[in-house]
Amino acid sequence: MVRGKRPTSSPRYRRVLLKLSGEVFQNKRKRLNIDPDVVAEVARQIKRVCDMGVQVAIVIGGGNIFRGARGEARGIDRNTGDNMGMLATVINGLALQSALEHQGLETRLQTAIEMQKVAEPFILRRALRHFEKGRVLIFAAGTGHPYLSTDTAAALRAAEIGADALLKATTRVDGVYSADPLENPNARRYARLTYSKALAKSLNVMDAAAFSLCRENGIPIVVFNFFMRGNIEGIILGKRIGTIVRE
Numbered sequence: 241m242v243r244g245k246r247p248t249s250s251p252r253y254r255r256v257l258l259k260l261s262g263e264v265f266q267n268k269r270k271r272l273n274i275d276p277d278v279v280a281e282v283a284r285q286i287k288r289v290c291d292m293g294v295q296v297a298i299v300i301g302g303g304n305i306f307r308g309a310r311g312e313a314r315g316i317d318r319n320t321g322d323n324m325g326m327l328a329t330v331i332n333g334l335a336l337q338s339a340l341e342h343q344g345l346e347t348r349l350q351t352a353i354e355m356q357k358v359a360e361p362f363i364l365r366r367a368l369r370h371f372e373k374g375r376v377l378i379f380a381a382g383t384g385h386p387y388l389s390t391d392t393a394a395a396l397r398a399a400e401i402g403a404d405a406l407l408k409a410t411t412r413v414d415g416v417y418s419a420d421p422l423e424n425p426n427a428r429r430y431a432r433l434t435y436s437k438a439l440a441k442s443l444n445v446m447d448a449a450a451f452s453l454c455r456e457n458g459i460p461i462v463v464f465n466f467f468m469r470g471n472i473e474g475i476i477l478g479k480r481i482g483t484i485v486r487e
Contacts, residue, residue, distance in 0.1 A: 252478030253405045255295040255371070258286070259391065260409050262304035262332050262435035264466065273304045274335050281433040283339035290345060290376060290482045294476055297367075297377040297401055300336060301410055302328025310384065322386035326353060329390060333380035334358070339377055347376045352384030352393070364400050371401070391446040395453035406459050406476060408446065409466035415483035416445050416463050443487065460486040 258329045264282060267275035305328035309397065311321030312481040330351055348370045349359040360378065360421040361364065367377055391408075392395055398406045416438070435455040438445055445451075445463055454461055464471050464482030474481045 243303075244373055249292075249477070250291050251294050251476045253294065253403065253476055255403050256289075256297070256393055256405050256407050256476070257401065257403040258296060258298045258407045258409060258472075259394040260298060260300045260336075260466070261411070262301040262328065263302075264300075264409065264411055265335065266304045270343060274332070276335075276339075279335050279339045280342070280468075281346075282336065283343045285466070286340060287343040287345060288473055289476055292476055295371045297371075297379060297381045297397065297403065298336065299397055300329055300332045301390040302326065302332060302351070304328075305331060306475065319386045322382075326381040326384070329382060330355070330358065330380045333378045337378055338398060340378075345376050347378060349378045349380060352381040367401060375399075379421055388449065389447050391450040392394065392453070395446070395450040395459070398459050399453055399457040403459060405474065405475075406454060406461045408461055408463045408474075410463060411465070411467060414465040414468060414471075414481075416485070418443075430483050431480060433483060433486060434487055438485050451485075454485075455487065458487075460484055 265274045265279055265318065266272065267278055286296055302325045306324045307316060308322035308325040312318045313408050333349050337347050340347045350362040350367060351359045351361050354361045362379060370377055379397045382388060382390050383396060394406060415429045416433060419425040419430050421427040435451050439448060439451055462475050462482055464475060466472065470482050
């Protein structure tokens, strides 16, 4: 190795918060809200990141099971619906925890709503201690409050744990576009955006509260296709993949 030259295998990010939508676990063809084979593949990708010496925390949504806003449209009280949605994220968290442990990883599932027979309550000092012991952290139940999305929960937890980046995984596209590329073939993909431009253009990436938290704490957001092989490892190494949102 040439002295002074950065090794190509050296991670750019040492601690990341991975945001997964609940829909990542779905298999619509088989009509499965949680497909064990899909969850296993998600776990294998996370394992590859951990093998790079990176500390990983995960926030997962619950939209594959229940979404509070969708329930409200059908007559369910919003507070009740959001609580149901937060419980759905715990179910997804348990599925992912099992799959990660089958990969030989040590994990802890922490929830914003206390349910100690199922998971630990979220306590920041305890979470940081788990990192020191080489464990993968899964944060479930959102922020514990209605009206706040799991995107906001991801930004909040990323700030709390001092994450170097928030990795926003998608399943349909490979970054942020000016329009839906599946509907508009002329849509342009952005390689880089500022938080302000993303908000001004009303791009459907994360909600305003999540953007604000990341901007205030200097946390870059990387939007990428999770199931495109090599993407997540490439991002960890600093390669230009997907869209990066930062000042």
